[in-house]
Amino acid sequence: MAQxxxxxxxxxxxxxxxxxxxxxxxMGEDVGYFGGVFRCTAGLQKKYGIERVFDTPINESxxxxxxxxxxTQGMRPCVEVQFADYMxxxxxQITQEAAxxxxxxxxxxxxxxxxxxxxxxxxxxxxxxxxxxxALFTHVAGLKVVQPSSPLDAKGxxxxxxxxxxxxxxxEPKRIYNGPFDGHHDTxxxxxxxxxxxxxxxxxxxTPLAKASVYREGEAxxxxxxxxxxxxxxxxVKEAEVDAEIIDLRTLLPLDLETIVASxxxxxxxxxxxxxxxxxxFGAELIAEVQEACFYHLEAPIKRVTGWDAPYxxxxxxxxxxxxxRVIRAIKETLEA
Amino acid sequence: xxxxxNFPTPSARPGDIPDFSNYKFPDPGVLSVPPLEMTxxxxxxxxxxxxxxxxxxxxAVGPWSDYLGEEGLEDALLQGLxxxxxxxxxxxxxxxxxxxxxxxxxxxxxxxxxIGCAFQKQLHPGDMNFPTYRQQSLLVASGYPLKSLFGQxxxxxxDPLSGRQLPTLHSAKDYGFFxxxxxxxxxxxxxxxxxxxxxxTGTDNISAAWIGDGATASNDYHSAMVTAAVYKPPxxxxxxxxxxxxxxxxxxxxxxxxxxxxRGVGYGIPSIRVDGNDFLAVMAATKWATKRTRxxxxxxxxxxxxxxVAAHSTSDDASAYRPKEEAEAWPLGDPVExxxxxxxxxxxxxEARHKQGVxxxxxxxxxxxxxxxxxxxxxxxxxxxxxxxxxxxxxxxPEHLKRQRQDMGA
Numbered sequence: 025m026a027q028x029x030x031x032x033x034x035x036x037x038x039x040x041x042x043x044x045x046x047x048x049x050x051m052g053e054d055v056g057y058f059g060g061v062f063r064c065t066a067g068l069q070k071k072y073g074i075e076r077v078f079d080t081p082i083n084e085s086x087x088x089x090x091x092x093x094x095x096t097q098g099m100r101p102c103v104e105v106q107f108a109d110y111m112x113x114x115x116x117q118i119t120q121e122a123a124x125x126x127x128x129x130x131x132x133x134x135x136x137x138x139x140x141x142x143x144x145x146x147x148x149x150x151x152x153x154x155x156x157x158x159a160l161f162t163h164v165a166g167l168k169v170v171q172p173s174s175p176l177d178a179k180g181x182x183x184x185x186x187x188x189x190x191x192x193x194x195x196e197p198k199r200i201y202n203g204p205f206d207g208h209h210d211t212x213x214x215x216x217x218x219x220x221x222x223x224x225x226x227x228x229x230x231t232p233l234a235k236a237s238v239y240r241e242g243e244a245x246x247x248x249x250x251x252x253x254x255x256x257x258x259x260x261v262k263e264a265e266v267d268a269e270i271i272d273l274r275t276l277l278p279l280d281l282e283t284i285v286a287s288x289x290x291x292x293x294x295x296x297x298x299x300x301x302x303x304x305x306f307g308a309e310l311i312a313e314v315q316e317a318c319f320y321h322l323e324a325p326i327k328r329v330t331g332w333d334a335p336y337x338x339x340x341x342x343x344x345x346x347x348x349x350r351v352i353r354a355i356k357e358t359l360e361a
Numbered sequence: 362x363x364x365x366x367n368f369p370t371p372s373a374r375p376g377d378i379p380d381f382s383n384y385k386f387p388d389p390g391v392l393s394v395p396p397l398e399m400t401x402x403x404x405x406x407x408x409x410x411x412x413x414x415x416x417x418x419x420x421a422v423g424p425w426s427d428y429l430g431e432e433g434l435e436d437a438l439l440q441g442l443x444x445x446x447x448x449x450x451x452x453x454x455x456x457x458x459x460x461x462x463x464x465x466x467x468x469x470x471x472x473x474x475x476i477g478c479a480f481q482k483q484l485h486p487g488d489m490n491f492p493t494y495r496q497q498s499l500l501v502a503s504g505y506p507l508k509s510l511f512g513q514x515x516x517x518x519x520d521p522l523s524g525r526q527l528p529t530l531h532s533a534k535d536y537g538f539f540x541x542x543x544x545x546x547x548x549x550x551x552x553x554x555x556x557x558x559x560x561x562t563g564t565d566n567i568s569a570a571w572i573g574d575g576a577t578a579s580n581d582y583h584s585a586m587v588t589a590a591v592y593k594p595p596x597x598x599x600x601x602x603x604x605x606x607x608x609x610x611x612x613x614x615x616x617x618x619x620x621x622x623x624r625g626v627g628y629g630i631p632s633i634r635v636d637g638n639d640f641l642a643v644m645a646a647t648k649w650a651t652k653r654t655r656x657x658x659x660x661x662x663x664x665x666x667x668x669x670v671a672a673h674s675t676s677d678d679a680s681a682y683r684p685k686e687e688a689e690a691w692p693l694g695d696p697v698e699x700x701x702x703x704x705x706x707x708x709x710x711x712e713a714r715h716k717q718g719v720x721x722x723x724x725x726x727x728x729x730x731x732x733x734x735x736x737x738x739x740x741x742x743x744x745x746x747x748x749x750x751x752x753x754x755x756x757x758x759p760e761h762l763k764r765q766r767q768d769m770g771a
Contacts (some may be wrong), residue, residue, distance in 0.1 A: 047562070049561065075561055080588070081587050081588060081591060083584050083587060083588070085550065085580055085581055085584045086550050086553075086581075086584035086585070086587065086588045089547065089549075089550030089551050089553075089554060089581055089584055089585075090550060090551070090553055090554030090557060090588055091554060092551045092554060093491075093550070093551035093552060093553060093554025093555035093556070093557070093558065093568075094554045094555065094557060094558040094561075096539070096551070096555065097489075097554075097555045097558035097559060097562070098558070098562065099558045099561065099562065101554075113580065116544065116547060116580075116581075117547060117550075117581070120542060120544055120547065121542060121547050121551070124542075125540055126753050126754070126755070126756070127525060127753045127754050128522065128525055128526055128530075128532065128540055128542075129522065129532035129534070129540035130521060130522045130523055130525065130532070130753060131753050132521075132532050132533070132534040132540065133532065133534060133539065133540050134756070165754050166754050166755065168755075189755075189756040190755050190756055234759065278755075278759035278760065278761055279761065281760065281761070282760075
């Protein structure tokens, strides 16, 4: 089996789908000739031609809006927004158009498209290259929202997303784009080689949407995380020597509540970890769902460790990025409550 | 001395005499028919002038009239008159129905009937309009069943959208009518994407984007202009300049600085400006534009110059911001009257037949309306299953929506 970084896995997914389905096209700023600023589409234009993989003007609303037009015509556009922070000009097209076309037309028109965007911090990107806007999408009826934490899942989920009949927001965590992350602040990236999750099949396979995975089994506490934060949770659990169960949500909308509830009812403790800002963040939704389903099983209030409610800083990046220290404190407070 | 800025104001407000003296319209027949491969640069004259066919007496004159040819023309014109009269009858009846509380909302297209009615006839099956809420004339001319139209106005069992959308925000894929959003401008760039897909998948279909003068200020108008100029897909970029965007006159969207058509030239897209109240001019210009786009010569911008006779919607009071007599003073006249006169001049129509035709069409519309009202209106609402709210949000209903549907008791 091949060893791939998440970038290579994402590219492999698009490669497989471009090959398999002539209706799949890839477009976005710099994705064509150059192959994307993160190199996710490197070589694809050369392989499939400029009509299948091409550059767009710097206009996110146009990228998504054109994609909507193509998807409603029967194509399968897989478009890239260069950074999740840049999706705001396209927010109208995503939330009021792509998400709603099936419903408002009573199924006459459908919008099967994927909008890929690198998300999150940890690469010294400052306030416009580091945000985690997933909660701005999970609030929108009609969208599906996916965030992988490994190359294996990234490829399987992206293939599933491209084949999905509904619009999918595909958030790619930048901190683990190029290699694994031991969960500690400012660790240098190394290749995925040697990391078990770096093993990725070359060909076609799908990882189902709307299904969480139990990343680590445990009995003491359930930690809900996704993307890069799965590794922060893992580092914290190792360091604190706690028998925690880590659930990698993988798809945030629709949410796999069944897996979450089963775990929390077993461990009777729960904490949540995400990079996005705290107030009205996705953690708030998770807490609401978990307490509603598990109130009488819980032995302590549900804690959350999140990004701070401030714009993402540049120099103080590691004070902003949630790290194991904060997670360990939250685990202890939950278990000792 | 200090620096200054400009706040555009219309030429007349309520109580003033309507004033269109700033409009310089050329005589009919002076513009030639350009080659299909015309460039943006070559289109400057067309973007700043006005393509017209009918003169004051109702005669068709000039090269654009010749371009229409005679074959089948009279039948098409009679059908066009009929479509416009039907559109006008629906507008009148629905305005009353809204005032009677039978529907929540309606938008008239009175005065603009020629544009949609003539345009639609030049499209082929599989072509797609990306309309605004004031292009119901495209639907009427496409033969869309009145049953479905009224069904949506009254939100009864004949509503193809099961009560999900405002009465005027139709969706009719089989009639080349894209689902209308309600927020402004978004459909413009989608039409570009649709046209790109039509080309990429090897069809010979085209798309038609529609926007009003006011919404040309929106982001997606510019997104569409840039992308259409870059990729040159088969899209007709229509701007319906009807002078008013609710209470904001066209100058608020930049219409006093240049014509809307000439903006297209700036983007590098060949652009023409057409008398939207002249059925024959609309027909001829659309024939040229559809031939051009379908022939692979790239996109085209068309500014249709017209006047919004009615208020913006049933929620708007136009008399609060413009002279009551302004519509009548509009120098390009009434599209129905002008086509009627032309057909009379041709010996194909008469005042008496017109009167009879108006009455017959009104009867048909009233009959369809009454049949629809029998199924329920907002005065006697029909029970529509609330589960429709949850259906079709996704292809397959996710668990959380199933739980919510159960919660509702639907």
